Amino acid sequence: MAFLIILRHHHQRIKSDKESLPADKKRNMSNISNVVVQERAVVVPGEILAEGMDYLPGDNTYRLGDKIHAKILGLVSVAGRVLKITPLAGPYLPQIEDKIIGKVTDITMSGWRVDTATAYSAMLNVKDATTRFIKKEEDLSKIFAIGDYLIVKIINVTSQNLIDLTLREPGLRKISEGRIIKVNAQKVPRIIGRKASMITLLREKTGCEITVGQNGLVWLNGTPEGELLAEKAIKLIEEKSHLEGLTERVEQFLGGQKLPERKTVSAAPEDA
């Protein structure tokens, strides 16, 4: 009992805690709930996040007895009474409607097998690849060859993580120039930023065309300098995104420079 009281005093209680707890005088001591970690703290698997039954385990957490534990290495976030963890690393889980970048690894009777940079390869069916009528005897490798990179969208995922893809949506296509880099898939939302703010910044400053696949593959297309700069900036985001002030950091890194887009490349040397 004394232990709980000490915890109560020692750990800064978060605002939402006070709001969610009714000011009920009858609440006996053993019912006191407490978040024992701070918002945005790094926690390791198994670490206790909260004690008592007033909090609910959200994503990547689990309840054991009257305590909530972490289930992954990540950052804590508290939303009302729900505790969840934003992973710092980890595999990409394929989800419907996700735009990803994949590589053609095989050609079958009815379409293409695409490597998704996960444990699971995906199928792109002929009917989802093009609106054109494909004759039965047509050579599919003339459309997409083995080794081609594609920007595709996931249209179906089964419980066994079998994936179906489509190309029949605006913005989806074969990639024929630029470069592909691989990043931690958990950092994709940071690279895109809130309302695409970060990726807009990157595009503006580096003059690159940038497409981020949810699976952690990123396509960069611009001048060689622009692509290198964009790659470095993305690596910076990947390393520092769990810290405060990410946008400022990236802005500072990219500095005042504004590299031209590819078409105006001939005018670049004088500016630099």
Next chain:
Amino acid sequence: MTYKSRLDGRKDNDLRPMEAKVGVIPNAEGSAWFKIGNTWAIAGVYGPREIFPRFLANPKKGVLRCYYTMMPFSGSGERIRPGTSRRAQEIAMVMKESLAPLVDLSAFPNSVVDVFVELPQTDAGTRCAAISAAAMALAHAGIPMKDMVSAVAVGRVDDRLVADLDYREEHIGEFNPDSHGAPVADTPIAMLHATKQLTLLQMDGELSKEMLLKLLKLGEEATEKVYQVQVKALKENYSSE
């Protein structure tokens, strides 16, 4: 002749100096090294990825696969032949058994997570160092885990119960002629932190029931020290600057 004080002057419950670091293999999804005294284990985690050979696939959840390797120049200086051995396979198996209960691979059916542990230098306690390093590397890789596991050997030298035996203590007869014939028992244990459940308990030598119970107490205290080092290393990797 009783074992009056430990060969390296440690207290009975003292572990050798520990050091740990995560993110040591850039190409791996997760990696860590863990040093305890002169024993040094480096772990790299790859996956979840496609499993080969295919018949090992489990359609209900991902498979955890462990590899344990002592480098040719590790150990006493006697060259260790590369490639697997009966001993390496057994240790890989106990590593898998002690890590599998805590990783949750249900979201990754038909896939595999590979854990490779290499030991550049060894001075007893390698399976424990390997498990401790592997647990850190798995966490660093972002694999869902219900807990952390920390491993350390405890044991008896004569009638003294000690934590984290080094090679000389394990072979006390060779190094301390006075104690010739002194019974030595070595008990590597791996314990989960939150629930204090054991996922590894082996015994090499003889112990009475009372001694074993006392050793488990000592082991709980010792694994907690390992845990603190593991957690510090994992969190330091993400500290600001």
